[in-house]
Amino acid sequence: MSIPSKYDASLVESKWYDYWMKHNYFHSEVDDREPYTIVIPPPNVTGVLHMGHMLNNTIQDVLIRHARLSGKNACWVPGTDHASIATEAKVVAKLKEQGIDKNDLTREEFLAHAWEWKSEYGGIILDQLKKLGASCDWERTAFTMDPEMSDSVIKVFVDLFNKGLIYRGFRMVNWDPEAKTTLSDEEVIYEEKQGNLYYIKYKIEGSDEFLTIATTRPETIFGDSAICINPTDTRFKHLKGKKAIVPICNRIIPIIEDEYVDIEFGTGCLKVTPAHDENDKILGDKHALEVIDIFNEDASLNSFGLHYEGKDRFVVRKEVTKELEEKGFLVKIEVHTNKVGTSERTKAVIEPRLSDQWFLRMEDLVKPAIEAVLGDDPAINLYPKKFENTYRHWMENIRDWNISRQLWWGQQIPAYFYGNGKNDFVVAETKEEAFQIAKKKLSDSTHDLKESFSINDLRQDEDALDTWFSSWLWPISVFDGIRNPENKEIKYYYPTNDLVTGPDILFFWVARMIIAGYEYKSEKPFQNVYLTGLVRDKQRRKMSKSLGNSPDALKLIETYGADGVRVGLLLSSAAGNDLMFDEELCQQGKQFANKIWNAFRLIKGWEIDKTIPQPQTASIGLTWYNAKFQKALAEIEDHFSKYRLSDALMIIYKLITDDFSSWLLEIVKPAYQQPIDATTFNEIVKILENNLKVLHPFMPFLTEEIWHHIARRTPDEALIIANYPIQKDYDNEVILKFDMASAIISGIRTIRKDKNIPFRDPIKLYVINREINNNQFHALIQKLTNTSVIEEVSEKVDGASFRVKSNEYFVPISEENIDVDAEILKLESELKRARGFLTGIQKKLLNERFVQNAPEKVIVLERKKESDTLAKINTILTSLDRLK
RNA sequence: GGGCAAUUAGCUCAGUUGGUUCAGAGCACUUGGUUUACACCCAAGGGGUCGGGGGUUCGAAUCCCUCAUUGCCCA
Numbered sequence: 001m002s003i004p005s006k007y008d009a010s011l012v013e014s015k016w017y018d019y020w021m022k023h024n025y026f027h028s029e030v031d032d033r034e035p036y037t038i039v040i041p042p043p044n045v046t047g048v049l050h051m052g053h054m055l056n057n058t059i060q061d062v063l064i065r066h067a068r069l070s071g072k073n074a075c076w077v078p079g080t081d082h083a084s085i086a087t088e089a090k091v092v093a094k095l096k097e098q099g100i101d102k103n104d105l106t107r108e109e110f111l112a113h114a115w116e117w118k119s120e121y122g123g124i125i126l127d128q129l130k131k132l133g134a135s136c137d138w139e140r141t142a143f144t145m146d147p148e149m150s151d152s153v154i155k156v157f158v159d160l161f162n163k164g165l166i167y168r169g170f171r172m173v174n175w176d177p178e179a180k181t182t183l184s185d186e187e188v189i190y191e192e193k194q195g196n197l198y199y200i201k202y203k204i205e206g207s208d209e210f211l212t213i214a215t216t217r218p219e220t221i222f223g224d225s226a227i228c229i230n231p232t233d234t235r236f237k238h239l240k241g242k243k244a245i246v247p248i249c250n251r252i253i254p255i256i257e258d259e260y261v262d263i264e265f266g267t268g269c270l271k272v273t274p275a276h277d278e279n280d281k282i283l284g285d286k287h288a289l290e291v292i293d294i295f296n297e298d299a300s301l302n303s304f305g306l307h308y309e310g311k312d313r314f315v316v317r318k319e320v321t322k323e324l325e326e327k328g329f330l331v332k333i334e335v336h337t338n339k340v341g342t343s344e345r346t347k348a349v350i351e352p353r354l355s356d357q358w359f360l361r362m363e364d365l366v367k368p369a370i371e372a373v374l375g376d377d378p379a380i381n382l383y384p385k386k387f388e389n390t391y392r393h394w395m396e397n398i399r400d401w402n403i404s405r406q407l408w409w410g411q412q413i414p415a416y417f418y419g420n421g422k423n424d425f426v427v428a429e430t431k432e433e434a435f436q437i438a439k440k441k442l443s444d445s446t447h448d449l450k451e452s453f454s455i456n457d458l459r460q461d462e463d464a465l466d467t468w469f470s471s472w473l474w475p476i477s478v479f480d481g482i483r484n485p486e487n488k489e490i491k492y493y494y495p496t497n498d499l500v501t502g503p504d505i506l507f508f509w510v511a512r513m514i515i516a517g518y519e520y521k522s523e524k525p526f527q528n529v530y531l532t533g534l535v536r537d538k539q540r541r542k543m544s545k546s547l548g549n550s551p552d553a554l555k556l557i558e559t560y561g562a563d564g565v566r567v568g569l570l571l572s573s574a575a576g577n578d579l580m581f582d583e584e585l586c587q588q589g590k591q592f593a594n595k596i597w598n599a600f601r602l603i604k605g606w607e608i609d610k611t612i613p614q615p616q617t618a619s620i621g622l623t624w625y626n627a628k629f630q631k632a633l634a635e636i637e638d639h640f641s642k643y644r645l646s647d648a649l650m651i652i653y654k655l656i657t658d659d660f661s662s663w664l665l666e667i668v669k670p671a672y673q674q675p676i677d678a679t680t681f682n683e684i685v686k687i688l689e690n691n692l693k694v695l696h697p698f699m700p701f702l703t704e705e706i707w708h709h710i711a712r713r714t715p716d717e718a719l720i721i722a723n724y725p726i727q728k729d730y731d732n733e734v735i736l737k738f739d740m741a742s743a744i745i746s747g748i749r750t751i752r753k754d755k756n757i758p759f760r761d762p763i764k765l766y767v768i769n770r771e772i773n774n775n776q777f778h779a780l781i782q783k784l785t786n787t788s789v790i791e792e793v794s795e796k797v798d799g800a801s802f803r804v805k806s807n808e809y810f811v812p813i814s815e816e817n818i819d820v821d822a823e824i825l826k827l828e829s830e831l832k833r834a835r836g837f838l839t840g841i842q843k844k845l846l847n848e849r850f851v852q853n854a855p856e857k858v859i860v861l862e863r864k865k866e867s868d869t870l871a872k873i874n875t876i877l878t879s880l881d882r883l884k
Numbered sequence: 885g886g887g888c889a890a891u892u893a894g895c896u897c898a899g900u901u902g903g904u905u906c907a908g909a910g911c912a913c914u915u916g917g918u919u920u921a922c923a924c925c926c927a928a929g930g931g932g933u934c935g936g937g938g939g940u941u942c943g944a945a946u947c948c949c950u951c952a953u954u955g956c957c958c959a
Contacts, residue, residue, distance in 0.1 A: 005922065190959080339959085389888055390957055397958080503956080534956095571910075572896060578955080580896060588911070591924040602921035647898075650910070662926080672920040746928075753916060753928055837905080850942035858903050858943090865905065 007597035009561025013701045023715045026135045028075035030492045036067035037075045037496040044083035046121040049128035049553040051535040058566045060500045065697035069724040079142035084410035084467040142478045144470040152482035153411045153470045161427040165361045175353035177299035178346040181406040188341040197336035205243040214266025219316040222304045225289040226272040231257040247329040358404040368518035379524045383643045403466045410464030417459045472512035475525040499526040533578040563699035564590035609675035617780045618680040621667035624738045630730035690725045741777035747802035748785040762788040766797040766810040806871040831876045838869045
């Protein structure tokens, strides 16, 4: 059977994924082994795979496969997030296309559409992960709105309410007029936008005088309830206690004083609109001002906007400016840039708005979460460490979490109103329970309903919970740890080991999971958090749909193979640094796959002869490689322990391309059409297998494919569940000696190239040996450079020469090839370098303070360097003498 | 406006406790090579004042100060 010389990923990847699925290797059950658990950051249920997911899930898969090979009970729990606002926005948009307005639907009707959407698109992203090779335990696939998950969320809400941590507050919230819902502070993105600063004058009541204020939002004058000046501002002293008249609507408002006003900014006068600005609200509360809400929920003006009623805020801004100008109230307009809050999801400009919302009191909840990450003996490690600062900053300045959303898609808040009063509600897991509690509450009260109260009088709060209020329970709820805290799964898998996610959701999700972990399990949810970078394009732009600079993930996999893409992503992704994605790296990954494939092809093609003895070269080469492999293995494991996966991969890459393919295979390769001895062959196969094992986490498909080509294997012998190579001590001496031999080989190759001596013409090598070096490697050098003899001499030999350490090597060459001038030039430049180096060392050694202060170890080293360099200089000098 | 981080070869990045021949890797580039696994290959080679300036030290890419640029987070 002939094996194609090009590796074709598309022919093997789905085959092996099916095989792994069929034999259930991804599934984990509680057993006696040490668990290794990762919960996936659940992607949006209706999302599609983008580069960020690819990176993040590749990393998780590498960790999971590495753990599985290392004998741990690896469990990677997949799932999706209902992503309340994002999904609801998509469903609303789709309905709109069909001519259906959400407002015309009942909650039940809308949710039916949403679930339909979910069943159509939900899970696409999980199928895409399979293409990438993700070895998730698909039997455990969870969804944040699964009944058990929702039950857990409701249970937690009720519990926190009963603990007094959830309260209802009339507060200024971030209102998204597009989605018609509130957003948490974290969902608001501040963008610098160019706008205007409008100078508007207000008439002083009972006077002809005017007072000018500066505002960025002239349309909010309808909501003005005061003008504020700084009490220390002498310019306005005479206005104290007077009143001003709001232009257009002619309302009379007080002039108040507060130190809050910045004298330097604008005119030093501020109009106060408590309903539409957070700071104005604080002023309003302090000075007991009227609160006038001028907007509808879509940010069009309401009746307070008079003749502008029904028009959008930005339209009104233009029109009201015009009217003010016509009526002579507009003094001037200045260009002004300011930061404007926009919705993360809909991009709409946020409108600060006062409304009744549900809040979670954070102050006490964060305490154990701060300690867990920043304490003296942290239970949770962030990688890279720099995010600890960000974490600290956020956690120490945390504000109460607005957990209610004016959406339908999500868990409906389990608060039931029985009356119209602000506090006429109870919180319970079910309506029935709520009824019982309400009944009791009523019986102790003097409420009108007291006598006639029935369950039908209960009206559940319309709002749904913030999506993160369900995902913050994820590491617990996927193991049903909220509802059944003593079940064997939660006890076994929790706390999980590693969490891999992007730094953009450090607060949204990671911090809150830590909080929930301590509140509900009294234990961290995970041990390590690996924060990946954001994937950017070559021009450092964030990859986004709107820019269209994000490559199609599935197309990449088609072109380069999943293995190739995995390698491409990992080669450039140090933890926490953004990564400039470059398709060329996937190409490199693909070529690497081909390289290994061909190495395998070479070995597979050898004919074995059990009667021939093992050549010395092969034996030496194998000894060296085994030491080299052990050294690499130690480095790989070290990198794994520090989450330096790119470095681990790079070690393997170099091990396989350089050490294994370029050196070892060339060393043991039998002459053309000659058989190989059995000892060497068996050893090489073992080495190849070990290479495949360390590479498997990174390139699962290719390695499994070759693994099964090497020998017929039963499902119990699949590579995915093989035993990872065991670390052993290794002989560093043999590695150093080999390095010297390879330097000699390079020297000879350079001469062959410079002097145009083809490889097929044998050459002779003479050496003036000053190093303590046995001749162990001579046969190897001879084989790889086609050298007929290597002889020690005491005198220079005519021909080309080179030096390795203090040894001098000569290759006799025919007269016409000798270029004395070139040789001299080469030697002189070597000499110059060596002398410069020596000067540096000697300067140091002559410096008394160095000799006195530096540790003995360092001085000894410097002396050794000095003598080595002196020896080298002598070698060069004698060579030069002879040439001149 | 406040905080955090980064700046090392053409590009993307390592450089761990200040001290091994420390100035590195991969890619790219230049030159040469193909009957003998792979041109998706092999070999050899060039390339950096470690962002600028100042300081600490016997010794600085590494520590400190300062300036510049860039990115991130927060308000």
